Amino acid sequence: xxxxxxxxxxxxxxxxxxxxxxxxxxxxxxxxxxxxxxxxxxxxxxxxxxxxxxxxxxxxxxxxxxxxxxxxxxxxxxxxxxxxxxxxxxxxxxxxxxxxxxxxxxxxxxxxxxxxxxxxxxxxxxxxxxxxxxxxxxxxxxxxxxxxxxxxxxxxxxxxxxxxxxxxxxxxxxxxxxxxxxxxxxxxxxxxxxxxxxxxxxxxxxxxxxxxxxxxxxxxxxxxxxxxxxxxxxxxxxxxxx
Amino acid sequence: xxxxxxxxxxxxxxxxxxxxxxxxxxxxxxxxxxxxxxxxxxxxxxxxxxxxxxxxxxxxxxxxxxxxxxxxxxxxxxxxxxxxxxxxxxxxxxxxxxxxxxxxxxxxxxxxxxxxxxxxxxxxxxxxxxxxxxxxxxxxxxxxxxxxxxxxxxxxxxxxxxxxxxxxxxxxxxxxxxxxxxxxxxxxxxxxxxxxxxxxxxxxxxxxxxxxxxxxxxxxxxxxxxxxxxxxxxxxxxxxxx
Numbered sequence: 050x051x052x053x054x055x056x057x058x059x060x061x062x063x064x065x066x067x068x069x070x071x072x073x074x075x076x077x078x079x080x081x082x083x084x085x086x087x088x089x090x091x092x093x094x095x096x097x098x099x100x101x102x103x104x105x106x107x108x109x110x111x112x113x114x115x116x117x118x119x120x121x122x123x124x125x126x127x128x129x130x131x132x133x134x135x136x137x138x139x140x141x142x143x144x145x146x147x148x149x150x151x152x153x154x155x156x157x158x159x160x161x162x163x164x165x166x167x168x169x170x171x172x173x174x175x176x177x178x179x180x181x182x183x184x185x186x187x188x189x190x191x192x193x194x195x196x197x198x199x200x201x202x203x204x205x206x207x208x209x210x211x212x213x214x215x216x217x218x219x220x221x222x223x224x225x226x227x228x229x230x231x232x233x234x235x236x237x238x239x240x241x242x243x244x245x246x247x248x249x250x251x252x253x254x255x256x257x258x259x260x261x262x263x264x265x266x267x268x269x270x271x272x273x274x275x276x277x278x279x280x281x282x283x284x285x286x287x288x289x290x291x
Numbered sequence: 292x293x294x295x296x297x298x299x300x301x302x303x304x305x306x307x308x309x310x311x312x313x314x315x316x317x318x319x320x321x322x323x324x325x326x327x328x329x330x331x332x333x334x335x336x337x338x339x340x341x342x343x344x345x346x347x348x349x350x351x352x353x354x355x356x357x358x359x360x361x362x363x364x365x366x367x368x369x370x371x372x373x374x375x376x377x378x379x380x381x382x383x384x385x386x387x388x389x390x391x392x393x394x395x396x397x398x399x400x401x402x403x404x405x406x407x408x409x410x411x412x413x414x415x416x417x418x419x420x421x422x423x424x425x426x427x428x429x430x431x432x433x434x435x436x437x438x439x440x441x442x443x444x445x446x447x448x449x450x451x452x453x454x455x456x457x458x459x460x461x462x463x464x465x466x467x468x469x470x471x472x473x474x475x476x477x478x479x480x481x482x483x484x485x486x487x488x489x490x491x492x493x494x495x496x497x498x499x500x501x502x503x504x505x506x507x508x509x510x511x512x513x514x515x516x517x518x519x520x521x522x523x524x525x526x527x528x529x530x531x532x533x
Contacts, residue, residue: 053301053330054494054501060296088295134531141531149445158479198479202444202532203391204452205525206462206482208489220448237400237440240448244493247450247486251509252296259296267493283447289376289383290444290532 054266059088060252061096061261069108073098074182077261082187088263090183092190093272095264097249100197100212101156102260103175104166113165115157121165128153128167133291144168147282148212150199169195172213173276180215192216192272196246202290209250211242211277218242218273219280240281241271296508301330302494303338303503311350315340316424319503324429330505332425334432335514337506339491342439342454343398344502345417346408355407357399363407370395370409375533386410389524390454392441411437414455415518422457434458434514438488444532451492453484453519460484460515461522482523483513 063080067073077098081090090096104110114120118138126132129142133149142153146168156166169175172195180193195213200206211219219242249262285291305322309315319340323332332338346352356362360380368374371384375391384395388410398408411417414437422435437455442448453461461484491504527533 053304054496055299055301056490056494058298058300058490062295136531198481201482203525203530204482204485205523205529206480206485208482208485210446238448239440239492240443240446240450241493243446243448243450244489248298248300248490248493250481251483251486251490251506252298254296264493281447283445287447288445289378 056248056264056266058248058252058262058264060259061263062259064102064260067102067105067260069106069110071106073102073106074179074186077179078183078186080261081183081263090187090189090191090263091265093265093267093269094189095192095194095217095245095267096179096183096261097194097196097209097246097264098176098179098261099209099253100154100168100172100195101159101166103169103172103179103195103213104156105160107169107175109167109169110160110164111167112163113157114163115165121152121155121157124165125153125155128155146172146212146278148199150197154197154212168197169213171278173215173278174213176213176215190216192267194242194246194249196249198250208243209246211246211281214242214275214277216272216274217245217267218271218275219277220275221271242277242281298490298506298508300490300494300504300506302501303505304501306344306502309344309347309502311348311352313348315344315348316421316428319421320425320428322503323425323505332429332431332433332505333507335507335509335511336431337434337436337459337487337509338421338425338503339436339438339451339488339506340418340421340503341451341495342396342410342414342437343401343408345411345414345421345437345455346398347402349411349417351409351411352402352406353409354405355399356405357407363394363397363399366407367395367397370397388414388454388520390441392439396439396454410439410454413520415457415520416455418455418457432458434509436484436488436491438491440492450485451488453488453523456484456517456519458514458516459487459509460513460517461519462517463513484519484523 223237376383465479
């Protein structure tokens with residue numbers, strides 16, 4: 050019998066409230082250093098960090114009256130390059146990064162009253178910086194993924210997906226491998242990074258202040274250089290739903 | 292410091308090739324019974340089983356010449372209630388279940404030459420039957436999710452999502468709970484079941500014969516009665532992309 054594949058997924062606690070003055074690398078290193086015992090970060094771990102704390106630490110906060118619908122819509126439009134759909138104050142737009150999501154990814158929950166959190170300017174760069182910082186602080190080679198919560202077409206409920214990545218191949222290309230009957234798999238590119246963000250969300254919850262999770266046990270073949278913007282955002286000419 | 296949330300995810304090995312003569316409950320019970328040691332199924336585990344083995348065990352196989360594009364398209368159309376997009380032989384259609392996916396979910400990989408696997412007639416019922424069978428065979432109360440591999444709009448790569456479920460709440464409604472600043476979360480329905488299927492896919496791979504995985508450690512609050520068809524498939528009147 051083949052050996053089981055096995056992953057463990059656990060939340061990162063003790064990060065606390067993040068502000069533009071916070072040193073997110075230092076806080077993550079403290080929470081995931083030697084004092085974390087068996088849960089201390091190891092080479093090959095994948096650390097998922099939510100967009101909200103990354104945005105806050107990067108100072109991506111703007112004033113916004115949460116009760117002012119017109120101001121909300123104006124802010125969403127200013128953060129978008131294109132509006133795909135409108136229903137009331139809900140806009141589905143394309144951001145500068147190429148993400149298509151509700152309200153340009155602007156966040157009003159878990160931020161201080163009178164402010165809104167914008168997406169990081171370049172979430173792949175955010176992930177690279179966190180990865181390099183953790184390498185310096187803890188001498189570990191981990192992958193870092195920045196996650197956000199998106200709705201989907203045709204299915205109820207939101208799920209977490211990746212908006213930035215460093216040190217991991219976002220899409221695993223299984224073309225050229227063969228299935229169990231020896232036939233070549235022709236179009237099986239798996240977006241493992243979104244599946245990883247979903248797994249991380251299962252231990253983070255939405256209502257708490259748990260902004261990060263670790264996925265341990267990923268095959269080494271998943272690690273490498275990639276970016277969400279290059280590898281996950283679908284080019285308009287390949288997209289059937291624009 | 293809050294206690295960490297923690298999940299473990301592991302593949303189910305030793306199921307072997309499935310045919311309409313296979314007793315899928317018996318095979319799963321054998322693989323996940325007492326001989327599996329610490330990995331034996333326990334109350335509260337979530338067992339994810341891929342559509343392909345469920346379809347095969349239910350005899351949802353039809354003859355199809357894999358090289359006959361016209362026959363492929365005709366089969367997809369016969370399994371669909373509506374075609375949303377066409378590009379060459381790729382059709383995005385709505386199935387009778389209400390799923391919107393490529394080629395009506397019809398599967399040509401990992402099936403015998405000259406055949407195709409259709410989706411189960413009622414994947415929620417498939418999940419209920421597996422759940423009840425495992426309860427009888429192993430005296431355990433587990434949730435069962437039937438997963439399939441779908442593409443997504445706007446993002447490269449496929450991910451696994453749920454097409455059937457039993458014993459678990461597919462969408463966790465966090466409306467009415469408060470965020471860390473004490474404000475009510477207004478629109479946070481999380482499709483945990485799709486995140487669970489993604490986590491399961493990470494240990495199953497696509498090219499192997501690993502047709503199932505176990506997620507251990509989910510909060511008891513996630514368990515309950517629900518169905519993918521009722522809780523996950525978005526009603527047309529709520530959908531902005533039809």
